[in-house]
Amino acid sequence: MGKAETESLIGKRIPKMDAPDKASGKTRYIDDVNVPGQLIGRILRSSRVHARIKSIDTAAARALPGVHAVLTAADVPDQRAIGVSKDNLPFKGDVVRSLRDEIAAVAAETEEVAAAALKLIRVEYEDLPLLTDPLEALKPGATLIHPEREPVALKHPEALRPWYDPDNCQTGNIAMSFDYTQGDVARGEAESDAVVEDSFRLHYVTHCCMGVSGVIADFQSNGNLLLYSNTQVPFLHRREFAEVLGIDPGRIRIIQPPIGGGFGSKLDIYPFEPIAVFLARAARRPVKLIFTREEEFIASPTRQPVLIRLRSGVKKDGTLTFRSVTTLHDNGAYTSWGATTPFVMMQTFSSLYRVPHCDYHTVAVYTNNPYAGSFRGYGNLQATFAVEQHMDRLAEAIGMAPLALRLANAQNPGEVTPQGMHFKTCGLKECLSTVAERSGFEAKFRANRDNQRMPGTLKRGIGMASMLHVGGGAKIYPSDGCGTILKLDDFAHVTLITGASEIGQGSETVLSQLVCEELGLPMSSITVVNNDTDITPWDVGVHASRTTFIAGNSAIGAAKKAREKIFAAAAKKFDLPAEAFALRGGLLVRADTGETLIDLAKFLRSMHFSEKAELVMTSFYYEPPSHHQDKEFKGDVSAAYAWATQACEIELDTTSGMVKLLKVTGAHDVGRVLNRLGIEGQIEGGIVMGQGYALTEDLMVKDGRIRNPGFRDYKLVTAPEIPEMDISFIETMDGEGPQGAKGVGEAPAICMAAAVANAIANATGVRITELPFTPENVYRALAAARAQAGQRAA
Amino acid sequence: MPLDQEIEFTLNGGPRRVAVNPEMSALTMLRETLGLTGTKYGCGEGECGACTVLLDGRPVNACLLFAVDCDGRELVTIEGLASDPVAGRVQQAFVEYGAVQCGFCTPGFVMQAKTLVERHLGADRNAIARGIEGNLCRCTGYRKIIDAIASVASAK
Ligand code: FES
Ligand code: FES
Numbered sequence: 001m002g003k004a005e006t007e008s009l010i011g012k013r014i015p016k017m018d019a020p021d022k023a024s025g026k027t028r029y030i031d032d033v034n035v036p037g038q039l040i041g042r043i044l045r046s047s048r049v050h051a052r053i054k055s056i057d058t059a060a061a062r063a064l065p066g067v068h069a070v071l072t073a074a075d076v077p078d079q080r081a082i083g084v085s086k087d088n089l090p091f092k093g094d095v096v097r098s099l100r101d102e103i104a105a106v107a108a109e110t111e112e113v114a115a116a117a118l119k120l121i122r123v124e125y126e127d128l129p130l131l132t133d134p135l136e137a138l139k140p141g142a143t144l145i146h147p148e149r150e151p152v153a154l155k156h157p158e159a160l161r162p163w164y165d166p167d168n169c170q171t172g173n174i175a176m177s178f179d180y181t182q183g184d185v186a187r188g189e190a191e192s193d194a195v196v197e198d199s200f201r202l203h204y205v206t207h208c209c210m211g212v213s214g215v216i217a218d219f220q221s222n223g224n225l226l227l228y229s230n231t232q233v234p235f236l237h238r239r240e241f242a243e244v245l246g247i248d249p250g251r252i253r254i255i256q257p258p259i260g261g262g263f264g265s266k267l268d269i270y271p272f273e274p275i276a277v278f279l280a281r282a283a284r285r286p287v288k289l290i291f292t293r294e295e296e297f298i299a300s301p302t303r304q305p306v307l308i309r310l311r312s313g314v315k316k317d318g319t320l321t322f323r324s325v326t327t328l329h330d331n332g333a334y335t336s337w338g339a340t341t342p343f344v345m346m347q348t349f350s351s352l353y354r355v356p357h358c359d360y361h362t363v364a365v366y367t368n369n370p371y372a373g374s375f376r377g378y379g380n381l382q383a384t385f386a387v388e389q390h391m392d393r394l395a396e397a398i399g400m401a402p403l404a405l406r407l408a409n410a411q412n413p414g415e416v417t418p419q420g421m422h423f424k425t426c427g428l429k430e431c432l433s434t435v436a437e438r439s440g441f442e443a444k445f446r447a448n449r450d451n452q453r454m455p456g457t458l459k460r461g462i463g464m465a466s467m468l469h470v471g472g473g474a475k476i477y478p479s480d481g482c483g484t485i486l487k488l489d490d491f492a493h494v495t496l497i498t499g500a501s502e503i504g505q506g507s508e509t510v511l512s513q514l515v516c517e518e519l520g521l522p523m524s525s526i527t528v529v530n531n532d533t534d535i536t537p538w539d540v541g542v543h544a545s546r547t548t549f550i551a552g553n554s555a556i557g558a559a560k561k562a563r564e565k566i567f568a569a570a571a572k573k574f575d576l577p578a579e580a581f582a583l584r585g586g587l588l589v590r591a592d593t594g595e596t597l598i599d600l601a602k603f604l605r606s607m608h609f610s611e612k613a614e615l616v617m618t619s620f621y622y623e624p625p626s627h628h629q630d631k632e633f634k635g636d637v638s639a640a641y642a643w644a645t646q647a648c649e650i651e652l653d654t655t656s657g658m659v660k661l662l663k664v665t666g667a668h669d670v671g672r673v674l675n676r677l678g679i680e681g682q683i684e685g686g687i688v689m690g691q692g693y694a695l696t697e698d699l700m701v702k703d704g705r706i707r708n709p710g711f712r713d714y715k716l717v718t719a720p721e722i723p724e725m726d727i728s729f730i731e732t733m734d735g736e737g738p739q740g741a742k743g744v745g746e747a748p749a750i751c752m753a754a755a756v757a758n759a760i761a762n763a764t765g766v767r768i769t770e771l772p773f774t775p776e777n778v779y780r781a782l783a784a785a786r787a788q789a790g791q792r793a794a
Numbered sequence: 795m796p797l798d799q800e801i802e803f804t805l806n807g808g809p810r811r812v813a814v815n816p817e818m819s820a821l822t823m824l825r826e827t828l829g830l831t832g833t834k835y836g837c838g839e840g841e842c843g844a845c846t847v848l849l850d851g852r853p854v855n856a857c858l859l860f861a862v863d864c865d866g867r868e869l870v871t872i873e874g875l876a877s878d879p880v881a882g883r884v885q886q887a888f889v890e891y892g893a894v895q896c897g898f899c900t901p902g903f904v905m906q907a908k909t910l911v912e913r914h915l916g917a918d919r920n921a922i923a924r925g926i927e928g929n930l931c932r933c934t935g936y937r938k939i940i941d942a943i944a945s946v947a948s949a950k
Contacts, residue, residue, distance in 0.1 A: 015889045022897025023885040023904055025832020025872030032831035210836050210844060210898040210932050260834075260898035261932050293837040506895065677892040681934055685895065688935035711841035711930065719923040719936040 007585070009513045010739050013677035014523060016509045018258065018502070030214040030257045031290050033228055038216065039068050039107040041279045041289035042114040043272060044121050045299065046096035046103055049132075049704030050143075050368045051125035053094060053103065060120040061106060066113035068283040070121070072104045076278050080244050082269055085175060085335035087146055090244075090271040090278070095128070097145055097333035098368050099705055100299040102271045107279040107287045132704050134307075134330040134365040137173040138164050144172045145333060145366035152363075155179045159361035163307070163328050173366040175331040178342045180360040180633045182350060182418035188322025188357030192313030194397035196390060200308040201770040202382045204699035205692070206297065207375060208716055211260015213300055214290035215273050217280035224251040225277065230259045232266040232501055233541025234533050244274045256501055256531040263689075264374035265301055267541070268336045272299070297709035301373025302699060304338040305330045308386045312355075314394040318408040322357035323387075325349050329364035331371065338372025339364040341379025344469075346633060348383040351417040352468045353391070353409040358418070368704040376686070380469055380750045381693060388465035388754035389769065392761065402445065402758070403436050406466065413732070420627075420634040423641055425732035425742075427669030428466060431645035434728050435464060439647040439665035445762055452765045457654045463758025464647040465751035471671065471742030472549045472626065472640030472734070481621055482551045483537025486515065486558035488615040490608040492586060492601035494519065494526045496558075499539025500551030502530055506678040507547045511555045513675060514738055518559035520583030521600070537618070547745075548674065549640065550621050552738030557619035565615065569607050570597070640734045640742045643669035646687070648723075648755040652763045657779025659760065661691055663724040664752070671734040671742035683727050683748040690752025692717045698772050801865035806874025814861040821845045823861035824871060832872035832901050836930070843929030846902040847871050853909050855928075872901035881908045883946045891942035895933035903929050907943045917948035 021027045058070045073079065073093025081089050092101045104121050108114035129143040136142055152174040157166040159179070189195060216228035225245070231237045234254040242249035259266070272289055280287040291299065307328040313321040331339050342362045350358045395405040411417070413426045436442060444462045451459065485497040496515055502508040508528040516523055529535060539551065567578040570588055574580075574597060582591040588598050607615065629635035646666040652659050664687050673679055696715040700707040708714045733740035753771055760778065761767045766785040768778065798813040805828070814823050821838075824830045824847070836844030838857045845856040848870040875881035884907045887893070894900050903926060910925040922943050923936070931939065 013892070015892065016894060018897065019889040019894040020885070022894050022900045023888045024876065025901040025904075027897055028831060029834075029898060031835060032825075208932055210834075210842065210896065210930065212835070259896060261896045263932070293839070293842075681892045681895055681938055684935035684937045685933045686935070689932070710839060711837050712839065716930050716932065717936075718928075718930065719926045719940065720920070722923070722936050725935075725937060 009517045009523070011673045011676060014509060014513055014675045015677060016506050017512060017523070017528070018508065027258050029211050029260050030216065030228055030230055031211065033216060033257055035216055035218050035286040035288065038286040038288045039109065039279070039283055040111050040114045041105060041107050041276050041287040042118055043102050043275060043289070044104040044118045046092070046099055046101040048096055048125045048127060049099050050128045050130050051096050052128060053092065053096060054124040054126050056104060057122040058104060061117040064113065064117050064120060066109040067106055067117045068109070068285060069107040069279050070104060070117065071278055071282055075282070078246060079274065079278070082240065082244060082271065082274065083335055084268065084337055084339060087149065088271065088334035090274040096125070098370060100370065102275060105275045105279055107283045107285070130704060131173070131367050132369055134328055134367055135163055137365045137367050138169045140168060140170050142170065142173060145368065152177055154363070156361050159359070160326060160363060163326070164363070174363050175335050175366050176339045176364040178346070178360070178362050178633070180346050180350070183357035185322045185324050185357045185359050189313055191315065192321040193316040194394060195311065195313040196393045196397055197309070197311040198390070198393070198769050200310065200386045200389070202306045202308070202385060203771050204302045204305050204370070204701055205697045206300065206302045206699050207261070207263045207265040208714070209261030209263065209265060212291040212293060212296045213272065214288070215276045216286060216288045217277040218286035219280055224253065227252065227254045227277070228257055229254050229273065230266050231256065231269070232262050234501065235499065235538050236541055237269055238533055240269055241274070241277065245277065254533045258502070263376040264378065267374045268301070270300070293711070294709045297699070297714065298706050301336055301338065301375070302370050303375040304341045304372040304379060304382065306382045308382065310386045310390055312390045312394060314398055314405070316398055318398065318400050318405050320353055320355045320409045323349055323355050324358070325360040327362040329362065330369055331364040331366050332369045333366065334371045336371055337374035341382070343633070345379040345383035347419065347421065348380055348387055348468060350419040351411070351421050352384070352387060352466065353406070354411060354415070355409070356418070369701055370706065376689065377746045377750045380467060380746070381690070381753060384465060384467050384750050385754045385757065385771070388751070389757050389767065392463070392758045393767070401442060402464065403432065403441060406432055420629070420636050421641065422636045424736070425640065425669070425671065425734045426643060427730035427732045428643045428645070430730045431466060431643055431667040431669055434667035434730065435645040435647045435665050438726055438728065439649070439663070441647055444649070448762045452763070459652045459654060459763035461650045461652060461759035461761070461763025462647060463755045463760070463762055464645060465754035465758065466643065466645040467747060467750040469642050469747050469750060470638035471642030471744065472638045472736060474546060474638050482539040482554045483618065483620045484551070484554040484558040485537055486555070486562055486617040488562055488604055490605045492521065492525060492604050494521065495529060496526060496555060497529045497536055498551055498555060499537045500530060500547045501541065506675065506681070507551065509678060510548050510674050511551055514552050515555050515559045517739070518556060518563055521586055525586070537620070546743055548741055549737055549743045552741065554619055554621035556738050557621060558617040561617040561619060562615065566603070566607070570603070639736045640671065642742045642744055642747050644747045644751060646751040646755050648752065648759045650756060650759045650763060652760060652778070654764065654782060657775035657777070657782065659695055659756070659773050659778055661695065661723040661756065663726065665726045666748065667728040667730055668744060668747060669730040669732050669742070670744045671737045672731045672740035673729050674739060674741050679729070679744060680727065682745060684725055686746070686748025687725060687752060688717050688722055690749040691723065693749065694753040694756040694771065695773050698774065799862055801862055803864045803866060804868040806870055816860070816862050818861040819857050820847070820859040820861050820864055820869070821856035824856060830871050830873050834898055834901060836898070841930070843902040843906065844899055846905040846929065848905060848909070853906050872904060875904070875908065878908070880911055884908050884911060884943070887942040887946045888939070891938050891945060893934060893938040893942040899929060899931040903931070903939055910943060911947050915947055917944040919944055922947065
């Protein structure tokens, strides 16, 4: 035998392992799974936005042949509230607080019978006052959405002016509040040569996963519950379902079929899931409940709509002095993860750039609107929209170039910020300069600015924005760990059993790569099991761009153990020290010469049958070297932080307000590229999702009703509209990351809206602080600016 | 409820006879009556392309097509492409170029792409992008889908 190839898998373009099945239609998503004997579940939702339920008559629905169960709140006296603040009962019995509210549900033989049964349910309502403006919700005498809840005590009510007047407002509708302070903002303001202040308004958008939500609940004959679910956090949800049902979590098994898109939407449990379980319990049959697309628009979570007031200052030399922020979040009728986005927003306000003095006060306010969940970027799109527009505004105020101001205040490796984040690696400056150079930023910026007043209605603009996001897990839950079980069979085939779910992002491929890299095996020799809580070890779930980092380290740990075992056995057989061996190309070789000693499969076979081989490894990555925040929200919550800069080039037609995104130049500090194909896909997809947020998507909510619950009127970006994309990777080789990598899943969507806003200002001289930049909104803003300029001139 | 109606058509190359409700869509017939789940429901109103099938060789949205209107015609679904050489190359390219993430949109794109390739567009990326305008993808940002189709189209 000759020398083994030493081809590394890291950084290569490795196709996703599940792609062939997906491309041939073989993959079975939840809607493709059918359980013998299953019934179809459907939910009756409120037709009123805010009302008292006077009566529900289900007699006719119950009598319909083919109906096996009809349930309302009265039929499930043991139901418990779910969600982040436990303010959401699956079935609403007394009051409905939003249009999506669940009133009744049926389980029937077929879809048609279920739909017919819903139509037979009669509900009598008595309307209650509508509250759809979060500012109104703070006014004295405003109707209370959750009168049963203890009012939140505000620590700094005066900081919320002018939205909240401490002498003339009430806290009864406040769902959550956060206060953060570093340094002394008044001092910072006194030291400033220029101060700018703006209000920003961010709108509703929604995930639009191409696969709609669904669940199958199936009780086993011993009373255990088997759930087919699209959750991103199976172990946390197992516990939550156990609480809802009042049973032991060990009696719940969650199987996760492949998921038709996640983006954060599956981080919480929603009423339809316990409802399907209640239906299955009542009907004594499995129940499958799948949304329609319209239902998906109405009853799945949104991104958090926010009002942001930002005041920032700078010295003449370009040193940032302070940032003072207030945000008001429309919480909707119930509390999901959207209410907690200030955790992430805070990091951008305090630490994207070096700013000595910063305070941040925020409230989330109940209304009768849809409620927001977690959505890729988690508040960071909103925070970055404000902060990065202010970077341009401050630069303008002191006559500095936007790039120079950013470089002057960018974080450096090694920095510990006043909020306690420790940037062990930080590629922000490289991101900034790479993007500036590759996009020709400075020259274009000046030329476009000079062209603002020239004749012609087609204007060009270029704008940039940067972002900071957790990239090494996030210590939000008590643990941030993940477990791995790895088994090697007698043909050198590896089974990787990991707690980390695959949600389309490609984690199973990356984890396989990391394991194969350690064991010198080709990708064809590994199988991943990652979708069954009865089999897989614990994991906190897919969120905060943590999977590659945390599950990756866990998988590497298991693979290293396997390698050690193999080398120990080899040491005996070949009478060499354990360090003398290496694994390459499916062979056991001498590390120094590369000389082949034996085929790994053959050697493993001999280990299996002669030694007490025990070639099953377990490994856990508990914990990353990160810390929980203290009561003041200070602490190093992630083991690594991801950075990026993006520049957007646009063409704007001043006669129509139409903004066309021409090109995005991006540079991402990803630690290290593990799978080039996968990471490009994540970044391109994120850019286009950010483009939709900036330019086309708008979930129109009026009087608590969604006006455009379909793809006809909710405009996702389509293929002809995508920009040219030029993406660079900045490899900072994070010391703690698996092979040096950091998480990047959320990063690419974050900068887009801010960069487009800056590009519009560069093209027209008009700064628009409200999203989305649809032709109508842009046209109006330009017209308003012209009118204002006219008045000033007159 | 209206009575079922018996229809006969060619499905993925073989004759098929089924009884369908006149209100049923071809999508429901495929997924529920015939158990062919490769064709996906994404919107039910002709806006996403996840349900794209070939009717007499032309791509159509199965959610907008009545099952009864398949009578006497030829229907091909993603399952029927298993031995189609052009589709095979398209599928291979989707895998190699990273055009698949969650994959929910992929069967619809593959159906659409196969017809685009057969229309001999060459590797004109704008024409390809317009050709897949009716198919939505939330994950990939489309670039890799266009790459994949262009690679097959230009190899022809
Ligand atoms: S399901 Fe047919 S186009 Fe969307
Ligand atoms: S790959 Fe997920 S929708 Fe296209």
